[in-house]
Amino acid sequence: MYAQMVKSTGEGVKTLDEMAPEERAFQEKVDQDIRIEPRDWMPEGYRKTLIRQIGQHAHSEIVGQLPEGNWITRAPTLERKMILLAKVQDEAGHGLYLYSAAETLGVSRDEMTEMLLSGKMKYSSIFNYPTLTWADIGAVGWLVDGAAIMNQVPLQRTSYGPYSRAMVRICKEESFHQRQGYDIMMKMAQGSEAQKRMAQDALNRFWYPSLMMFGPSDANSVHSEQSLAWKIKINTNDELRQKFVDQTVPQAEYLGLSVPDDTLAWNEDKGGYDYSEPDWDEFFDVLKGAGPANHDRLDARKQAWDDGAWVRDGLLAHSEKKHGAKVAAE
């Protein structure tokens, strides 16, 4: 998912009896699935946690343009090129919806951008992996958008109104992305030896990073407990990861590709697959900046922001002039 390791207050979840009247009224609304809107009273911790979570999600959409944008100029057919361009354009649109949702909580898009560029806010670890062959574009759609959907579908029911509405719009598009990615994988898996090799290699490289998208087990985390109580998190990381594995393994089989996990086996009792955990040391290294593409990603975003300063200033100056002229004429 696009928001990993989001910290909440760090304190335990209060019972209704321990809450002041305002907070109690708030929590009761959440419990009854009544949406919280920007003007409603909310605990400071709820607001801050949401900003972190929505902001991280927004940044992920934006940084996520880069690994896929990497193949637009090299896409193999006009149709594939257009599909990919439209997809990356969708992701930018998702970023826009999410920044708007976060802005209702009292933080501006520019402030969030500055925090991304200074490293104070994060984006999903998955986008710190490179796209090396065309099959990677298939794998990203299939696995990365697939994992994002796992997380985002339940979030359509999240307690914060603007976030929930953004998720509804986003989910519609994400399912297209996943199908398009799978379609690329299908063509590759049924293609020449070289294409099959690319497809298998893409799965090998993206499998564990995709599992990492859900974050480490949070069964006993105080942050998660609080987020679950506030309904800004709907499932635990392990639940979602399990669902993802169960959905994806048969899809890989259908493609004739093998999931790079020797321990993978159907477990009749739990009605799901047993699978190997990703290397969590690698995950924490990537979060800290040591992934193969961290430096390139942030560098690209910084350069876009810095090089674009004169454009933003110019357009702002122009609209102020126009506005000034209008006011003077009145």
Place this chain on the structure above:
Amino acid sequence: MADALFETLLRLGDNTLILGHRVSEWCGHAPVLEEDIALANTALDLLGQTSLWLEYAGEIEGAGRSADDLAFLRDAWDFHNVLLVELPNGDFGQTVMRQYLFDQFNLMNLRALTGSTDNRIAEIAEKAVKEAAYHVDRSRGTVVGLGDGTAESHERMQAALNILWPYALELFITDDTDADMAKAGVIPDPKTLEADYRATIEATLAEATLTLPDAHFGHRGSGKDGRMHTEHLGHILTQMQWLQRAYPGQAW
């Protein structure tokens, strides 16, 4: 006649293909999120127009080549785009100026093409002209905003215009192919579009507080008849065509 029509369709399709490629290079790197979205949208429209033009070109040629074959398997000397569209993006100002100079031409040309004696061309133009009108609105607005923005943005836009204007003039050269096609009512004679184009551009530039450079020469490199290109085209093709060249004959 079929040769001239084929060549004409390549000119239309190659212009949008190469410009679409250039614009798509911005993806994820634009100065502001709204521009990322708008540039991707422009690139998409241009590539959509490309498929239509090149598909028809392949049919007219009658050698069984698809739009993809034409896009991905020709070398530089067989490309017929004007030099303007293959120039590097430069800064954002140069990209927007190039876009405006092309969009304004594309709009006028497509408007005329909706009345083409060739029904298929008229149909394609009918669809494309709506997109082009939107593009021109946007690129024109940005040229004005940045031209009449800060001192820095003004200076950058003027610099972009100085570089690009001579290339824009290539759009209005009428060669024998154009003359034949114009006589048959298939396309407008390019040079007849120039006066109106200049007047429109000058009005925009006035609003943008920019001035047309005193260049009376056009780059008559004739990208459109394939006699000349810039060195940039080859690099675009090495990227664009790489997969098709490295793994020939595969389905993707």
